[in-house]
Each structure stands twice: as structure tokens, then as C-alpha cells.
Amino acid sequence: MIDFLDYAKAFVVGGGICVLGQILLDRTKLTTGRIMVIFLLSGMVLSAVGLYEPIVEFAGAGATVPIVGFGHCLAQGVIQEVGSEGLFGIMTGGLKATAGGIAAAICFGYLAALLSNPKSKG
Amino acid sequence: MQNVNILKDQYDDIVKKHSPKNFVFKNIFRAFWVGGTICCIGQAFSNYYYYLGLNQTQASSATTITLIFIASVLTALNIYDKIGNYAGAGSIIPITGFANSMVSAAMEYKKEGFVYGMGAKLFSIAGPVIVFGTIGSVIVGVLYYIF
Numbered sequence: 001m002i003d004f005l006d007y008a009k010a011f012v013v014g015g016g017i018c019v020l021g022q023i024l025l026d027r028t029k030l031t032t033g034r035i036m037v038i039f040l041l042s043g044m045v046l047s048a049v050g051l052y053e054p055i056v057e058f059a060g061a062g063a064t065v066p067i068v069g070f071g072h073c074l075a076q077g078v079i080q081e082v083g084s085e086g087l088f089g090i091m092t093g094g095l096k097a098t099a100g101g102i103a104a105a106i107c108f109g110y111l112a113a114l115l116s117n118p119k120s121k122g
Numbered sequence: 123m124q125n126v127n128i129l130k131d132q133y134d135d136i137v138k139k140h141s142p143k144n145f146v147f148k149n150i151f152r153a154f155w156v157g158g159t160i161c162c163i164g165q166a167f168s169n170y171y172y173y174l175g176l177n178q179t180q181a182s183s184a185t186t187i188t189l190i191f192i193a194s195v196l197t198a199l200n201i202y203d204k205i206g207n208y209a210g211a212g213s214i215i216p217i218t219g220f221a222n223s224m225v226s227a228a229m230e231y232k233k234e235g236f237v238y239g240m241g242a243k244l245f246s247i248a249g250p251v252i253v254f255g256t257i258g259s260v261i262v263g264v265l266y267y268i269f
Binding site: 003006007010011012013014015016017018019020021022023024025026027032033035036037039040041044048059060061062064065066067068069070071073074075077078079081082083086087089090091093094095098100101102104105106108109110111112113114115116 | 145146149150152153154155156157158159160161162164165166167168169182183184185186187189190191194195197198199200209210211212214215216217218219220221223224225228229232236240241244247248250251252254255256258259260262263264265266267
């Protein structure tokens, strides 16, 4: 029962972020890749100025699953790494925090494409 | 000639009448519930990993990896594209859309070979995301270091 509210929050916030994307998709001529980059960068900016962390605390996966959360993860990673490692952390922090997701996307992505049969697409 | 002029005057009305009526709300509704559902699935995995003893950051990272895995499999089975046709941004904005963009591009160029086909095209949409993400994180790091 305690979980139910968490799921409701995740649903509404995550769905809401997707609606913003849908509006951009319908009303502008932006392509998929550009919308992803825009959402990623806005996540980083919001995260860097400290506005995204409260949303994550409120909505959980509703805020971390959209690509905005990927930007948040990059920004928080670099901020923490600069805090602990200093200057060197500028280069390592962001990718270190998101390494799991990127490695997974590359490995699973390549494997899945390798094993798939594109002919069945038609 | 008269007819053509009348037609010209009415052109806007005719276009309005025949162009699809506000699909915007339907699209928004679809994006909302599919996107929300994907986030709920993420929440379920996140809760499970947290329950297994991972901390919040690790659980979130593990959730991302799991969702990417599921999206890759669904894309390879041609199921994710169908979800995408229905849900639009509801399937693009979640991290699953990132995985889908990689797999579908790689699948499309499979015949061009394992290296320059799949290896390169894997990044045709995901590449910019990683490039701007990395550059952005360095900028954030520099700003944070200075201030």
C-alpha cells in the first residue's frame, strides 16, 4: 500500500515529461535525436542549479527513467567527482556515473541487433 | 476563372475541413500513459533492487541497465517499434527510447557489415546524446570547480 503513492507519482511525473516531448514532436519540426539532446541538456541544467534533485526525491523513477534523468545523472556525477577528486574529476565524473547505462546500451544494443532478423520488419 | 477565384477564397476553409482534426490531444494522452507506465516499471525494478540491498544510486543505475536490456530485446523482436508508433514521445523520452534508437539503427544497417554497418550506425542517434552529454558534464564540472 505504501508503494502505491510512489507508483502514482512516478506515473504522473514520468508521463508528464513524455507529454512535453510529445508537444515538441507535434508542434515543432524537431527530430527524435534533437528532442533527446534537448531533454538531456535541460536535465543537466536543472540538475546543476539544484532544481532536479527535489523532483527525483518526489517522483523516483518518474524522474530518473526519462532521458532528462540521464542528464541529471551526468551532472550529479561530475559535481560529486569534482568535490572528491578536484580538477581531475571534471573529465571523469560524468561518464563514470553513467558508465553502466552507456555500456549496457552498447553491449545489449549490439547483441540485440546482431541476433535480430531485420527481414521480419516488413 | 470566376470559379478559380472562389476556390482561392475558400481554400483555407477547405484545407481546414480536410486536415486531421486535433490529433494533438490523442497523441498527448497516448504519450502520457505509455511514458508513465514505463516509469512505473522502472519504479518497480528500482524498489526491487533497493530491497535487495543496493543503495539509491546503484538501484537507479541497475534499473537503467535493466530497462535498456528489455528495450533492446523488444526492439530486436520488432515489438518496440509498434509501441513507438502508438505512443510517440511516450516511447522516445524514457531511457528505453535511447536503447531503441541504437538497436533499430544498427538493425537497419546490418547488411553493411559488422564494423561500419552495425558498429557505426549504433551511434547515429545515440552518438549526439553521448557527445552533448559528455561536453555538458565537462562544462558543469568546470563551472562547479570554479565557483
